[in-house]
Amino acid sequence: MSKPITLYSHGTGPNPWKVDLILRELNIPYETEWMDFADLKKEPFESKVSPNGRVPAIHDPNTNITLWESGAIIEYLVATYDKSAALTYTSSPEKYHVSQWLHFQMSGQGPYFGQAAWFWKFHQEQLPSAKERYFEQVKRVFYVLDKALKGKTWLVGDKCTIADLSFVTWDGMAAKMGIEKNYPDYYAWNQRLVARPSVQKMLKDKEAAMAAGH
Amino acid sequence: MSKPITLYSHGTGPNPWKVDLILRELNIPYETEWMDFADLKKEPFESKVSPNGRVPAIHDPNTNITLWESGAIIEYLVATYDKSAALTYTSSPEKYHVSQWLHFQMSGQGPYFGQAAWFWKFHQEQLPSAKERYFEQVKRVFYVLDKALKGKTWLVGDKCTIADLSFVTWDGMAAKMGIEKNYPDYYAWNQRLVARPSVQKMLKDKEAAMAAGH
Incomplete structure (x- = not known):
């Protein structure tokens, strides 16, 4: 990968920092776009990033995906960038x-x-x-x-x-x-x-x- | 697969029926074990099936997995049994x-x-x-x-x-x-x-x- 992921975040909520932590653990380049709460539940954020009007959300320019819901973002990050399965497993169960x-x-x-x-x-x-x-x-x-x-x-x-x-x-x-x-x-x-x-x-x-x- | 999956369920809650529905959609053989609410948050259910003391949970004798949390069960079912990706996608995004x-x-x-x-x-x-x-x-x-x-x-x-x-x-x-x-x-x-x-x-x-x- 070459370009940093954009992490839409906020200082106070626990959920954006969950994603922030996984980005750090996997040494994935990222930059944080700090959002005001007042800007989340309106345009353009709702249409361009997340209809749920919440953070975290990410945009990954390397794969051109925009994604919200911290659990789904974390699953995406390990599937895409944790090739050695450092933070997960590939075998059942x-x-x-x-x-x-x-x-x-x-x-x-x-x-x-x-x-x-x-x-x-x-x-x-x-x-x-x-x-x-x-x-x-x-x-x-x-x-x-x-x-x-x-x-x-x-x-x-x-x-x-x-x-x-x-x-x-x-x-x-x-x-x-x-x-x-x-x-x-x-x-x-x-x-x-x-x-x-x-x-x-x-x-x-x-x-x-x-x-x-x- | 040969043996039916056991679905631990209850009549009233919406979550067990979410899993029930996916089992039906994928034509996976299963049998329902009806649980009393009173038996969920105690032994042996907490140790043998779910420490969270809730339904749904499943046991799949074909893979010998025991699993709870409806979202995780659904992800398991499609990954294991929906080989034609009828109910999901295999490509990004x-x-x-x-x-x-x-x-x-x-x-x-x-x-x-x-x-x-x-x-x-x-x-x-x-x-x-x-x-x-x-x-x-x-x-x-x-x-x-x-x-x-x-x-x-x-x-x-x-x-x-x-x-x-x-x-x-x-x-x-x-x-x-x-x-x-x-x-x-x-x-x-x-x-x-x-x-x-x-x-x-x-x-x-x-x-x-x-x-x-x-």
Whole structure:
């Protein structure tokens, strides 16, 4: 490949940084186009990049694809650029178990953590029973991961894959809830992820992007 | 293949029927194991089938895989049994656009429609602002699909794929909200999906399963 991928991103949301992290891990050249939230749900972004009006999205000039949904982007990146399968598997059942955990991140962790953040931080009124509902759902996600990680270092097989990496950008929020230490196998896994140089650098750049108002 | 796949399912939830529908479309032999909700979030189901304690899940004795998360199961089924790519694409960018819409169904439609159903039907108290929030999110999903379908018959390329089929089992709920006709391209697409013999048969069997108390 020769030309850098454009990553449409935003400083605060966890999802663009999930894709950012995989781009770093695979040493894929990319440049970030910072989007204002106000510009996402209108033209030209909706027609030219994402009808869903959300980030992340990418445009890859090498293959001429425009793609949104972080899980689909990550699948595209490993299929196209991870030729040695450093972050995934090519054999069954491992490759499908990677997909299973990626889908759990997309449909379980992301939406529930997102709703928890909404009712705890952004909703127009305090709704204790809604806050409680999503606090319980966040704990359930920890419980599922903790249970799956008993006696294991990574979610699938013996290496860190996109399945593991996809969870880490949402976990910062959950750590603020102070409950991660109740799930020791989850916690140790999260610490292994956070210790990776790519994650360290991503977290630092995320902080800088937010400080810069992106 | 020789032996039927076991589909762990339940009568009421939309997600198991998503997998059921793809098994039908691909003429894959399968047998349904009906699960009680009470048995999902405990042993042996959590350790033997799904640590997430939810359905759908499958066991395929032909490849000896056990898998959960409806999106991952569907990806497995087409990769393993849809050799003529009847319901998907093998070329780029179409195959990634199928993945993109499947992920939107998993992370957008499913969770938001599910939260709407929760606050409208099951939550322990009436919370008008929470109900309103998810009603707006359901409308947003219709808006995105309606916009993407302008001038098109199916979401990706010129044929019905797993991307289209994955949305149909949740749409029954949304139809009850009486808003689908406000999104004419979405509505026409949904009518095309519902007219398929496999969808007709699935909806009939879902009704029978619920009547039988599954």
